Amino acid sequence: MVVDTLSPDEVDRLFQALADGTRRDILTRALTGEHSVTALAARYEMSFAAVQKHVAVLERASLIAKARHGREQLVRANPAAIERARALLQSYEALWRHRSATMDAILAADRP
Amino acid sequence: MVVDTLSPDEVDRLFQALADGTRRDILTRALTGEHSVTALAARYEMSFAAVQKHVAVLERASLIAKARHGREQLVRANPAAIERARALLQSYEALWRHRSATMDAILAADRP
DNA sequence: CGTATCTACAACCATTTGGTTGCACGTTAC
DNA sequence: GTAACGTGCAACCAAATGGTTGTAGATACG
Numbered sequence: 001m002v003v004d005t006l007s008p009d010e011v012d013r014l015f016q017a018l019a020d021g022t023r024r025d026i027l028t029r030a031l032t033g034e035h036s037v038t039a040l041a042a043r044y045e046m047s048f049a050a051v052q053k054h055v056a057v058l059e060r061a062s063l064i065a066k067a068r069h070g071r072e073q074l075v076r077a078n079p080a081a082i083e084r085a086r087a088l089l090q091s092y093e094a095l096w097r098h099r100s101a102t103m104d105a106i107l108a109a110d111r112p
Numbered sequence: 113m114v115v116d117t118l119s120p121d122e123v124d125r126l127f128q129a130l131a132d133g134t135r136r137d138i139l140t141r142a143l144t145g146e147h148s149v150t151a152l153a154a155r156y157e158m159s160f161a162a163v164q165k166h167v168a169v170l171e172r173a174s175l176i177a178k179a180r181h182g183r184e185q186l187v188r189a190n191p192a193a194i195e196r197a198r199a200l201l202q203s204y205e206a207l208w209r210h211r212s213a214t215m216d217a218i219l220a221a222d223r224p
Numbered sequence: 225c226g227t228a229t230c231t232a233c234a235a236c237c238a239t240t241t242g243g244t245t246g247c248a249c250g251t252t253a254c
Numbered sequence: 255g256t257a258a259c260g261t262g263c264a265a266c267c268a269a270a271t272g273g274t275t276g277t278a279g280a281t282a283c284g
Contacts, residue, residue: 008133019127020272021120031207038230050273052232057271071230071281079208086201089194096143096191132242150260162243164262169241183251183260 006084010062014085017061022046023054030064030077037066037073118196122174126197129173134158135166142176142189149178149185 006014017023026040041051055075058064062081066073118126129135138152153163167187170176174193178185 012131015127015131019124019131028207031204032211077208079205082201082204086198089198092143092194093191095140096189159244
């Protein structure tokens with residue numbers, strides 16, 4: 001509920017990570033189960049390194065986390081980050097409904 | 113109904129547009145009132161052309177719309193686009209909850 | 225042991241992004 | 255009519271992005 005203090009950079013990384021179809025697809029798979037990086041990479045036409053970079057972007061945005069399991073790195077989603085993004089958008093809508101300036105979780109995030 | 117037909121490209125543009133602090137700031141201003149492009153540009157350090165480009169990015173993402181009013185172009189927010197993005201994130205969370213429910217069911221089935 | 229597998233990362237390349245300046249054009253004001 | 259204003263757009267530039275190949279370090283397997 002509380003849109004806790006997300007720095008503008010964190011918000012940037014969140015939405016930036018979501019602005020790519022391959023990354024959204026990886027996120028979907030991570031939401032429904034755990035997969036190793038190679039298992040994920042096998043699903044796409046691009047190279048393993050490319051998928052690895054996408055996973056890194058999602059990780060920097062805190063949308064996923066990796067857990068070592070032997071020689072594999074298991075990717076699992078972090079629904080809390082998605083919830084933060086959703087709450088942020090919801091606060092934009094609230095801003096619209098109120099149309100008066102005192103409701104600013106986002107402003108707090110954008111103006112430190 | 114909720115996750116209506118948004119093409120991947122449209123989703124890309126949506127999140128891409130949101131992945132910049134200046135654009136989010138412009139969006140909040142547009143949500144709370146109408147402003148001309150020059151009025152918006154006056155708020156930021158960057159050049160008018162730079163702000164104009166940000167406005168164009170928001171417009172391509174359907175997050176705002178412009179309406180000519182004499183020689184000015186008035187910028188107003190389109191909350192429906194924000195709602196689409198929010199619903200999209202919510203569907204991701206639903207995916208997660210479904211997975212959790214499935215795992216609960218499996219665990220319950222495993223219990224003797 | 226040696227070998228195959230999984231991951232990480234560097235170097236490189238093409239395209240996009242976010243910024244600049246300058247110019248053109250329609251509209252308003254004097 | 256001329257001057258000022260608001261906008262759109264092109265050309266340019268540095269940095270970031272999304273992809274590639276290649277190399278190297280751990281870890282599992284036969």
